[in-house]
Amino acid sequence: MSLIVQKYGGTSVADLDRIRNVARRVINTKERGDDVVVVVSAMAGETDRLLALAKESAPEPDDREVDVVLATGEQVSSALLSIVLTSMGCKAKSYLGYQIKISTDRAYGKARITSVDADRIFSDLREGLIVVVAGFQGEDEEGNITTLGRGGSDTTAVAIAAALKADICEIFTDVDGVYTTDPNICDGVKKISRISYDEMLEMASMGAKVLQIRSVELAKKAGVPIHVRSSFHENEGTIVCEEDTEMEKALVSGVTYDIGQARVEIAKVPDRPGIAARFFEAISAANIVVDMIIQTSSLEEGYANMAFTISKADFPKALKIAHSLAKELEAQDVIAEQEVAKVSMVGVGMRSHSGVASKMFRALAREGINIKMISTSEIKISCIIDAKYTELAVRSLHEAFDLGKGS
Numbered sequence: 001m002s003l004i005v006q007k008y009g010g011t012s013v014a015d016l017d018r019i020r021n022v023a024r025r026v027i028n029t030k031e032r033g034d035d036v037v038v039v040v041s042a043m044a045g046e047t048d049r050l051l052a053l054a055k056e057s058a059p060e061p062d063d064r065e066v067d068v069v070l071a072t073g074e075q076v077s078s079a080l081l082s083i084v085l086t087s088m089g090c091k092a093k094s095y096l097g098y099q100i101k102i103s104t105d106r107a108y109g110k111a112r113i114t115s116v117d118a119d120r121i122f123s124d125l126r127e128g129l130i131v132v133v134a135g136f137q138g139e140d141e142e143g144n145i146t147t148l149g150r151g152g153s154d155t156t157a158v159a160i161a162a163a164l165k166a167d168i169c170e171i172f173t174d175v176d177g178v179y180t181t182d183p184n185i186c187d188g189v190k191k192i193s194r195i196s197y198d199e200m201l202e203m204a205s206m207g208a209k210v211l212q213i214r215s216v217e218l219a220k221k222a223g224v225p226i227h228v229r230s231s232f233h234e235n236e237g238t239i240v241c242e243e244d245t246e247m248e249k250a251l252v253s254g255v256t257y258d259i260g261q262a263r264v265e266i267a268k269v270p271d272r273p274g275i276a277a278r279f280f281e282a283i284s285a286a287n288i289v290v291d292m293i294i295q296t297s298s299l300e301e302g303y304a305n306m307a308f309t310i311s312k313a314d315f316p317k318a319l320k321i322a323h324s325l326a327k328e329l330e331a332q333d334v335i336a337e338q339e340v341a342k343v344s345m346v347g348v349g350m351r352s353h354s355g356v357a358s359k360m361f362r363a364l365a366r367e368g369i370n371i372k373m374i375s376t377s378e379i380k381i382s383c384i385i386d387a388k389y390t391e392l393a394v395r396s397l398h399e400a401f402d403l404g405k406g407s
């Protein structure tokens with residue numbers, strides 16, 4: 001007998017028929033003799049709808065209240081699944097985040113889970129119940145409702161799996177597993193049967209939204225194996241686990257893209273010590289996470305240009321700060337771009353091989369795609385390009401590195 005945490009994403013619970021399909025799968029698992037805890041996302045499109053509603057209510061809605069609104073999406077789907085399970089003869093009980101003490105910090109909209117109380121879940125499991133948990137939400141120290149950022153139900157599932165010391169965390173979604181790139185924008189993609197936490201972490205960080213970044217961080221820390229698979233059939237998906245000798249040692253395992261980024265440049269800041277510190281202190285005080293930073297200075301003119309990327313959600317705040325600091329620091333201009341994308345190549349093989357960067361730049365150049373920023377780490381290379389070339393870039397890179405089925 002195993003203890004399994006299963007998470008079903010928005011498309012898997014999009015309507016009552018799909019919720020019934022999920023219920024059947026959960027019951028099959030239970031009938032095999034395993035204990036099951038289920039985590040659900042909101043029904044497809046619901047979180048977007050709620051977010052739009054909050055933004056329509058006021059131009060800058062209060063972050064605390066937005067989280068209260070957003071958390072209702074998962075409240076509905078978790079209770080519906082529990083009702084359907086019970087109607088199919090399987091006793092179930094749904095819980096919101098705070099009811100099973102999913103504690104978080106207070107970063108509304110991107111809160112981090114600090115602890116999960118497993119006692120209540122264990123006591124229900126002992127009574128033979130199926131426990132259904134609303135994903136994506138928690139509660140801070142003062143009892144405020146928080147949400148975990150887009151895709152956060154993955155993290156709820158892994159956090160619960162870690163707290164319960166579950167045997168596996170299964171992430172059911174609308175694709176068959178983790179592929180060499182997003183199967184929805186590129187043909188001939190290949191499913192990766194096993195991938196290391198580190199590689200998956202880079203792919204998620206670089207935009208492969210099939211798993212939320214924090215879920216992979218947490219799984220690595222707690223040693224929880226993840227199985228990413230389809231909720232529509234029984235095929236094996238992708239196992240995310242510690243790097244082992246059975247894993248394919250591909251030079252590059254995947255191409256990712258992220259269209260959720262924006263770029264801000266402060267042009268011609270007088271080049272003196274402390275400028276970058278002053279600027280990024282203000283950005284970090286506003287709880288904004290900066291991704292890439294490029295500073296260039298011109299020795300003759302005594303100016304520096306500072307460009308950085310952030311998520312689109314943080315763009316209005318970052319731009320406000322950039323304008324006010326540009327004034328204070330006597331910079332000449334602020335240039336802002338929202339129509340940018342980040343494309344990345346990820347692979348542990350890059351640790352020991354050179355030439356990936358040049359091949360990547362050549363492939364983009366062949367398509368006439370201009371690179372605006374570049375950043376590298378041990379196992380990835382990323383380029384910021386014009387958003388309109390995203391799909392073209394992904395397909396060209398996938399082909400240039402022979403990542404497809406035939407390879």
Ligand code: ADP
Binds near residue numbers: 010011151183208211
């Ligand atoms: P869910 O609602 O089930 O959480 P998501 O939409 O969050 O599903 O994540 C699944 C989607 O991730 C897929 O439909 C696919 O478009 C996208 N995706 C991006 N990169 C990859 C990749 N490398 N492999 C698989 N899916 C990917």
Ligand code: ASP
Binds near residue numbers: 009041073
């Ligand atoms: N419903 C949330 C979202 O759409 C969380 C999730 O689906 O994981 O981002």
Ligand code: MG
Binds near residue numbers: 009151154210211
């Ligand atoms: Mg998701």
